Amino acid sequence: MQFFGGAEINPSPPAVTASGNNAHMMYIFNRNGVCLLYREWNRPLHTLNAQQDHKLMFGLLFSLKSLTAKMDPTSVEKVNLGVPQLPGQGCSFHSFRTNTYKLSFMETPSGIKIILVTHPRTGDLRESLKYIYNLYVEYVVKNPLYTPGTPIRYELFNAALDQYVRGLG
Amino acid sequence: MGREVSESCVDNLLIEMVSSYCDRFYANKPELAARRIEAIGYQVGHQLSERYTMERPRFSDHLEAIKFICKDFWSEIFKKQIDNLKTNHRGTFVLQDNQFRWLMHMSIDPSSDGSGLSHDASGALVDNKAAQAASMRLYFPCGIIRGALTNLGIPCAVSADISNLPACSFVVRIKV
Numbered sequence: 001m002q003f004f005g006g007a008e009i010n011p012s013p014p015a016v017t018a019s020g021n022n023a024h025m026m027y028i029f030n031r032n033g034v035c036l037l038y039r040e041w042n043r044p045l046h047t048l049n050a051q052q053d054h055k056l057m058f059g060l061l062f063s064l065k066s067l068t069a070k071m072d073p074t075s076v077e078k079v080n081l082g083v084p085q086l087p088g089q090g091c092s093f094h095s096f097r098t099n100t101y102k103l104s105f106m107e108t109p110s111g112i113k114i115i116l117v118t119h120p121r122t123g124d125l126r127e128s129l130k131y132i133y134n135l136y137v138e139y140v141v142k143n144p145l146y147t148p149g150t151p152i153r154y155e156l157f158n159a160a161l162d163q164y165v166r167g168l169g
Numbered sequence: 170m171g172r173e174v175s176e177s178c179v180d181n182l183l184i185e186m187v188s189s190y191c192d193r194f195y196a197n198k199p200e201l202a203a204r205r206i207e208a209i210g211y212q213v214g215h216q217l218s219e220r221y222t223m224e225r226p227r228f229s230d231h232l233e234a235i236k237f238i239c240k241d242f243w244s245e246i247f248k249k250q251i252d253n254l255k256t257n258h259r260g261t262f263v264l265q266d267n268q269f270r271w272l273m274h275m276s277i278d279p280s281s282d283g284s285g286l287s288h289d290a291s292g293a294l295v296d297n298k299a300a301q302a303a304s305m306r307l308y309f310p311c312g313i314i315r316g317a318l319t320n321l322g323i324p325c326a327v328s329a330d331i332s333n334l335p336a337c338s339f340v341v342r343i344k345v
Contacts (some may be wrong), residue, residue: 143276145276146278156274
């Protein structure tokens with residue numbers, strides 16, 4: 001929802017909130033599109049309800065991955081448009097940036113997608129995403145009470161995640 | 170000298186063992202499942218104590234043997250020592266571990282069930298489920314301690330106390 005002609009054409013990025021959380025929100029999806037986790041730390045604007053929001057995010061990334069693989073100028077393979085790709089096939093995009101936020105993305109070979117939305121001046125977050133994936137493996141996958149494919153609602157994981165995100169650049 | 174194995178493998182194997190015994194083999198009989206798991210721990214503790222006391226002299230008394238369990242044995246298995254040891258000098262010892270390795274990654278889903286119950290009741294139900302899951306996973310280490318001590322010549326009974334996770338205490342009662 002852009003308003004052209006307003007006084008602010010280039011709004012400054014949001015200041016870091018008092019709670020110190022540097023990220024806006026985070027999603028984790030599995031390979032079937034089930035949203036395993038949605039954490040929100042600082043999101044003033046909600047445009048859709050939760051279900052539509054998750055579907056939109058998953059669809060966006062699915063299409064972006066497909067697009068970036070097709071437009072790869074260094075690739076020699078010819079893949080048909082619309083054919084879904086396995087995780088790890090083709091080139092992998094890892095972030096896009098607008099004037100108000102930066103979205104960083106990581107996909108693992110098992111199909112787990114981690115999306116982190118932060119303020120636009122954040123650097124490369126690939127190492128951070130790998131650390132978050134490590135937290136997921138330790139506190140969720142190795143939790144004897146977890147059934148794979150179900151949403152994650154575990155205090156230990158949420159607490160560790162909050163603490164790590166608080167310290168992000 | 171020893172060969173190494175990945176810790177993730179061992180963790181996952183133990184998780185599957187407990188869940189197989191609790192959910193499939195003895196599905197509605199938690200006491201039988203617990204006894205079976207403890208018996209497996211007994212065998213493991215028996216053999217591990219052989220391995221880890223290979224070059225040591227015989228233990229002079231019960232306290233020495235318990236201290237061996239707290240220090241060397243625990244560090245071989247869990248890479249740390251027991252944090253606190255208490256005794257009543259009449260055959261009962263309490264071994265307290267403040268960060269028990271096999272329970273560190275476990276936490277519960279607070280909204281898993283109890284959606285139709287009142288708030289208090291659902292809190293109690295969830296705590297009960299967590300307590301049951303934690304206690305099932307502690308029968309194996311209890312068996313390990315019992316097997317190790319029995320092999321050292323000290324027959325005993327071991328139980329676990331989970332009043333405050335992730336710290337847990339193992340109560341060893343030596344049979345006189």
